[in-house]
Structure formats: structure tokens, C-alpha cells
Amino acid sequence: MNDKKQKLKQLSQKLKSYGAKHFCVQGALHIKNNLPCQDSAQSCLEENFCLAVIADGHGSAQYFRSDRGSRIAVEAFENCVKEALTNSKYYYHDSTHPKDNTAINLIDALSSSRISIKKRNHAIQWFCQSILANWLIAVRQDMQNEPFTKEEIRKIPEKYRTLHEKDHSEYTSAYGSTLIAALLVADFCLLIQIGDGVCIVFDDAEPDASSKIKPVHKYAHGNLVSFEPIPVDDKCFLNTTTSLCDAKAREEFRSCYLKKLPVAVFVSSDGIEDCFHERADLHKFFHRILFDFSDSHEAQAQAELQAFLPRLSEKGSGDDMSLSMLYDVSKFKELTADVRDKQLPEAVSN
Amino acid sequence: MGIYDSILMKAVTRRTMTIYFLIDISWSMRGYKIDAVNQALAETIPMLQVISEENADAEIMAAILTYGTTAEWVKEPSSIMGFISPTIYAGGQTNFKDACIKLKEMLLRQEAKTTGAGSYAPVFILMADGGSTNAHKTVLRDLWHIKWFKHGIKAAIAIGNDVHFDMLEDFTKDPDTVFRAHSIKRLKDLIKLISVKSSQIASQSSAVQSRSRNTTSQTSTTSTAVEKQFNTAFTPQTAASNATQEIDRVYSKQEELAKTLKLFTAAEDEDSPENWDW
Incomplete structure (x- = not known):
């Protein structure tokens, strides 16, 4: 046990070189129409x-408490991570072999070399379900603490309103939200997503074939490669998205497990994605952010990005913008030492 | 100059929304029918240009696909600004199947080129005075498998009395967005109404939609001239305030279009066939 703790401590040293930042700005159209910011972001x-x-x-109108829903979603993820990584009695459920359930820490579940891909996927699935459960519990609590007002009830679609009024059925859709998250632990990276938005990873190479990850939209930036490793969900297209409030939300989580810590990970809402018609430009934007954080003083880089996002919203999508990032500046500098000319990324393949 | 300014200037654009006009140009459309379509398009394009210019949410693109013996792109998707309405001539058979194939090819090209980021769901408006037999069913089924079509807003105008309504309903999969043009005036009004209303609805962001009471009044103020034209051509069935209340409850843009258009077109639908002038 002590060996294990020692090993974990050694692995955790790698995380010390990372920086974490998050940004969340109200969209230009939300300001214009006096709507709240419905995005939330966190990093730690x-x-x-x-x-x-x-x-x-x-x-849309029927999701009238989605600003709270997104905040609760971010908190639910954070709570679940803390619970999973600190509680040694954290269980994951192997539905095919209920008797094999083991008290296991999430780190063990995901990083153990002995664990099969199938079991790892079960652990991730279980983890996603715990986020969903956590979100639903907090949403119900919020509804109890502050029941819907008459005006809010009028916004509930008719078919659900009757159920809500007569049978006190819980209309959790009012809190509908997406979620994208990245978790770096020990020597692996876990990415999860439900709904639209984008997750872009920067590393020295794309995942090898043995990982069975098929990233989309890959671009080269000198010695760096950026790619989107989370599988695409065809249900998330144009105005349609999957959501934590869906009846089948537990089946709608997508995830990706990277066996090594990447140089940087960005997760962002579609408010940013929708500003760029060309995918390469979106990757270039995140690349530029990395350059700025590696070139400038961190506080200055943060202030520049914070000031830029409202302008981006105004000229682009008009939507709320949330962005959260984890980055290893020293590794980034090392890999980009010979390409400091801030060039455009070139498409590797698509 | 900030470090992100070059990105803002070069790469960032407003979202786009494309409106596709699919026009039947078979023999039976010759004469006053095709003239009416040409006139209506010529009057609609400037209205869409105003909407595109004044709408902060989206830039409007337009495309025209005609089908007679074969289907042809008169205009491939391009910005509505600088779009000059072409004069369309009728003649030939009704090859709706070819139109579906050409549209499918275009949408597949679109699908390969972009993820959908930065775009609103497109609008498809079909205008037909005849129809095909069951031959259209397979191609329409294929078309409905294309994401851009499936997620798009669809409306159809039946010109005259010999239209295969089932073909139009198979196209929209929503009988509430299939409209009959009983007269030349009605045809022109419908083209303008559907084009403008669907563009307004399709190019609103969800966030704006969520505040549709204000959105409706907002679009009214940005396109007052357009609204005035409609109010003279169409008599809304209910008070405007009721209309906006209704919009508050719609959850899909297709439904929103159906509800909005119903308010404007219901009175005419109740007209007796004796008044039809085809």
C-alpha cells in the first residue's frame, strides 16, 4: 500500500508543471436581450x-433555469472527481459481474495495467453516471428550495406542464445543460462529454493505433499536434444537442481515455466553436492562446483572453462563451522552441 | 493591436443560414405561374438582404435549384448580399427525382466541408405545380438521411389544383408547412411570406429564441417594411400578442414556422374553391 502511495506521489509530481485557467463570458446577444449567462466553467x-x-x-424558453443547470453540472463534476479520488471506498459497478464489485479508487480503476479495456470502460461509465446522479440530486434540491414560479410554469411545454401541476412530476429539463470535462490524474487523461461543444488536445503526437482512439480534425503545429479525441455524436448537430436532462442521458455520455498526460487540453462551449467556419481556425485560436500563455506573464495572458472573448462573441456567434484549459507551459515551450513564428496550423489529415 | 486581433479580423464570422429554393419549371409552370415566381423572388431577395444586414445573429445565404427535364443549380449557395434574382424559364418534364439527387449531392458536399459549427439549420422551400408518382419516395427517403436536410426547416407551396400533395408532404413531413396557392397573388404573397418568416425563424439563435416575445418584436422592428407588406397581404388570425404567446411555447423551429404561418394563412385556406382563380 505504501508502495502504491509512493508511486502515486511520484506520478503526481508530473501534474505540478500544469497550469489551469477558465473563462466564462456572457454572450453579446445575451447582453443585448438581457438574458443571463447560461454557461459555467471551472478549473483547478x-x-x-x-x-x-x-x-x-x-x-430556449423551456430551459428557463439552465444557467443554474450549467453551474450545478460543473459542481457535480468537481464533486464526483473529489469523491472518486479521495474516497478509498469508491465503488464502480461492473454490471456484467455484480459479485465482482470491488472497493476501488478511481485512479486504480483507470490506471491499473491489469485492468481490461472493458472494465476500464465500465469504470468510466459508472463515473459518468455518478455525475448525472449528482446533477439530478442537486437539481431536485434546487427545485425544492425554490419551486417554479407561475411565470416559469407557463414556460413548461404543455405536455409536461400537466404532469408537473397535477402529479408533481419533476421537470428537470428546466435545468438542461451540456457538460465537457477533462481530468488529468497520475499518468492518464480522462475526457468526458455530453452534448455539443468542443474538446481539443495538444500533444507531441496523436494517440497511437493501439489506443483505438480515432481523433477527428487533426492539425500539425510544428512539433505539436492538435486533435479532437472524443467521439463525435451525430445527435449533436446545428440546433440539436444531447443533454444532462435527457431521459437517456446516461447513454449519451462520450468519453476518451488517453494513456499519457497531454501538453494541453481545452474544453469550450459551442459559443466559441460557432465563431469559426473553418475548423483549422478554431485550432489555431487555441494554439495562439497557448503561445500567449507561454510568451507572456500568466496574469497578462489571462487578462488579454478575458478581454478578447466578449469581442469574439460580438463579432462571431453572439452566444455565451466558456473555456477551460489545462496546459504544461514548459513542455509547450520545449516542443515549440523552433516554431515561434506563430504560424497557421497545417492540416495533417481529416 | 492585440494578439488575437488578426484572428478576429480574418477567421471570425457571423453564423450563416442558407435558404434553398427548389422550383418546378415543367411545361405546366409556363406563363403566369413562372412569371409570378420570378416576380416574387425579385421582391423577396431585397427583403432577405435587409434581414441579413440588420440581423446580428446570422448572415443569410441563398440558393436556387430548378427542375424540369433535369435539375440545375441556377444559383449555388452564396451570400444574399449582391444576389441578383435570375429570370427563370419553364419548359420540360417534371424530374423531381433529379432535383432531390442534386440537392443531396450539394448537402453531402456541405457535410464533408463543415461540422455544422457556425451555421444555423437551413431552410428548404419547394414550389411545385405538379408532382411525380411514387418515384420520388426513394430519393426523398435518401434526402431525409442527410443531416443538413433532416435538421432543416422545410416548407412547400402547392401551385394550382393539380399538385401531388403527398409528394409535398413527403418533402416536409409536416402537413402544417404545405400551403396551397389559390391564385397568382396568393402565390407571390406565399413565396414572400414563407421565405421571410422562415429566414427570420431559422436565423435566430436559441438564446434569442428563448426570449421570443421580444424576438418577435425585435424582428418586427428590424424589418418593419417587410412586416407591413405582410399585414396588407395577410390577416393574422389572432391578435399579435397571442401570436407571441404561442411562439413562447414552441420547441422546434419547424413547429414555430408552422404556427407562425398558420396565423397568416388560415383565413385564406377557408376560402371556398369557387374563389380560386387557376
């Missing part, structure tokens, strides 16, 4: 993990 660096998470509350 702890001794044994770092996380970056964003959530994008849905905009």
Missing part, C-alpha cells in the same frame, strides 16, 4: 489531479 489544480470543465445551459 490539486495535489493529485487537475481538472477543467465547462457546461452550456440550453437557450
Whole structure:
């Protein structure tokens, strides 16, 4: 046990070189129409993990508490990570062999070399379900603390309103939100997503074929490669998205497990994605952010990005913008030492 | 100059929304029908240009696909600004199947080129005075498998009395967005109404939609001239305030279009066939 702790401590040293930042700005159209910011973002660096998470509350009238829904989603993820990584009695459920359930820490579950891919996927699935459960519990609590007003009830679609009024059925859709999160622990990276938005990873190479990850939209930036490793969900297209409030939300989580810590991970809402018609430009934007954080003083880089996002929203999508990032500046500098000319990324393949 | 300014200037654009006009140009459309379509398009394009210019949410693109013996792109998707309405001539058979194939090819090209980021769901408006037999069913089924079509807003105008309504309903999969043009005036009004209303609805962001009471008034103020034209051509069935209340409850843009258009077109639908002038 002590050996294990020692090993984990050694692995955690790698995380010390990471930085974590998050940004969340109200969209230009939300300001114009006096709507709240419906996005939420969080990032943190702890001794044994770092996380970056964003959530994008849905905009339509029937999702009238989605600003709270996104905040709750971000908190749910954070709570679940802390619970999973600190509680040694954290269980994951292997539905095919209920008797084999083991008290296991999430780090063990995911990083053990003995664990099969199938079991790892079960652990990730279980972890996603715990986020969903955590979100639903907090949403119900919020509804109890502050029941819907008459005006809010009028916004509930008719078919659900009757159920809500007569049978006190819980209309959790009012809190509908997406979620994208990145978790760096020990020597692996876990990415999860439900709904639209984007997750872009920067590293020295794309995942090898043995990982069975098929990243989309890959671009080369000198010695760096950026790619989107989370599988695409065809249900998330144009105005449609999957959501934490969906009846089948537990089946709609997508995830990706990277066997090594990447140079940087960005998670962002579709408010940013929708500003760029060309995918390469989106990757270039995140690349530029990395350059700025590696070139400038961190506080200055943060202030520049914070000031830029409202302008981006105004000229681009008009939507709320949330962005959360984890980055290893020293590794980034090392890999980009010979390409400091801030060039455009070139498409490797698509 | 900030470090992100070059990105802002070169790479960032407003979202786009494309409106596709699919126009039947078979023999039976010759004469006053095709003239009416040409006139209506010529009057609609400037209205869409105003909407595109004044709408902060989206830039409007337009495309025209005609089908007679074969289907042809008169205009491939391009910005509505600087779009000059072409004069369309009728003649030939009704090859709706070819139109579906050409549209499918275009949408597949679109699908390969972009993820959908930065775009609103497109609008498809079909205008037909005849129809095909069951031959259209397979191609329409294929078309409905294309994401851009499936997620798009679809409306159809039945010109005259000999239209295969089932073909139009198979196209929209929503009988509430299939409209009959009983007269030349009605045809022109419908083209303008559907084009403008669907563009307004399709190019609103969800966030704006969520505040549709204000959105409706907002679009009214940005396109007052357009609204005035409609109010003279169409009599809304209910008070405007009721209309906006209704919009508050719609959850999909297709439904929103159906509800909005119903308010404007219901009175005419109740007209007796004796008044039809085809």
C-alpha cells in the first residue's frame, strides 16, 4: 500500500508543471436581450489531479433555469472527481459481474495495467453516471428550495406542464445543460462529454493505433499536434444537442481515455466553436492562446483572453462563451522552441 | 493591436443560414405561374438582404435549384448580399427525382466541408405545380438521411389544383408547412411570406429564441417594411400578442414556422374553391 502511495506521489509530481485557467463570458446577444449567462466553467489544480470543465445551459424558453443547470453540472463534476479520488471506498459497478464489485479508487480503476479495456470502460461509465446522479440530486434540491414560479410554469411545454401541476412530476429539463470535462490524474487523461461543444488536445503526437482512439480534425503545429479525441455524436448537430436532462442521458455520455498526460487540453462551449467556419481556425485560436500563455506573464495572458472573448462573441456567434484549459507551459515551450513564428496550423489529415 | 486581433479580423464570422429554393419549371409552370415566381423572388431577395444586414445573429445565404427535364443549380449557395434574382424559364418534364439527387449531392458536399459549427439549420422551400408518382419516395427517403436536410426547416407551396400533395408532404413531413396557392397573388404573397418568416425563424439563435416575445418584436422592428407588406397581404388570425404567446411555447423551429404561418394563412385556406382563380 505504501508502495502504491509512493508511486502515486511520484506520478503526481508530473501534474505540478500544469497550469489551469477558465473563462466564462456572457454572450453579446445575451447582453443585448438581457438574458443571463447560461454557461459555467471551472478549473483547478490539486495535489493529485487537475481538472477543467465547462457546461452550456440550453437557450430556449423551456430551459428557463439552465444557467443554474450549467453551474450545478460543473459542481457535480468537481464533486464526483473529489469523491472518486479521495474516497478509498469508491465503488464502480461492473454490471456484467455484480459479485465482482470491488472497493476501488478511481485512479486504480483507470490506471491499473491489469485492468481490461472493458472494465476500464465500465469504470468510466459508472463515473459518468455518478455525475448525472449528482446533477439530478442537486437539481431536485434546487427545485425544492425554490419551486417554479407561475411565470416559469407557463414556460413548461404543455405536455409536461400537466404532469408537473397535477402529479408533481419533476421537470428537470428546466435545468438542461451540456457538460465537457477533462481530468488529468497520475499518468492518464480522462475526457468526458455530453452534448455539443468542443474538446481539443495538444500533444507531441496523436494517440497511437493501439489506443483505438480515432481523433477527428487533426492539425500539425510544428512539433505539436492538435486533435479532437472524443467521439463525435451525430445527435449533436446545428440546433440539436444531447443533454444532462435527457431521459437517456446516461447513454449519451462520450468519453476518451488517453494513456499519457497531454501538453494541453481545452474544453469550450459551442459559443466559441460557432465563431469559426473553418475548423483549422478554431485550432489555431487555441494554439495562439497557448503561445500567449507561454510568451507572456500568466496574469497578462489571462487578462488579454478575458478581454478578447466578449469581442469574439460580438463579432462571431453572439452566444455565451466558456473555456477551460489545462496546459504544461514548459513542455509547450520545449516542443515549440523552433516554431515561434506563430504560424497557421497545417492540416495533417481529416 | 492585440494578439488575437488578426484572428478576429480574418477567421471570425457571423453564423450563416442558407435558404434553398427548389422550383418546378415543367411545361405546366409556363406563363403566369413562372412569371409570378420570378416576380416574387425579385421582391423577396431585397427583403432577405435587409434581414441579413440588420440581423446580428446570422448572415443569410441563398440558393436556387430548378427542375424540369433535369435539375440545375441556377444559383449555388452564396451570400444574399449582391444576389441578383435570375429570370427563370419553364419548359420540360417534371424530374423531381433529379432535383432531390442534386440537392443531396450539394448537402453531402456541405457535410464533408463543415461540422455544422457556425451555421444555423437551413431552410428548404419547394414550389411545385405538379408532382411525380411514387418515384420520388426513394430519393426523398435518401434526402431525409442527410443531416443538413433532416435538421432543416422545410416548407412547400402547392401551385394550382393539380399538385401531388403527398409528394409535398413527403418533402416536409409536416402537413402544417404545405400551403396551397389559390391564385397568382396568393402565390407571390406565399413565396414572400414563407421565405421571410422562415429566414427570420431559422436565423435566430436559441438564446434569442428563448426570449421570443421580444424576438418577435425585435424582428418586427428590424424589418418593419417587410412586416407591413405582410399585414396588407395577410390577416393574422389572432391578435399579435397571442401570436407571441404561442411562439413562447414552441420547441422546434419547424413547429414555430408552422404556427407562425398558420396565423397568416388560415383565413385564406377557408376560402371556398369557387374563389380560386387557376
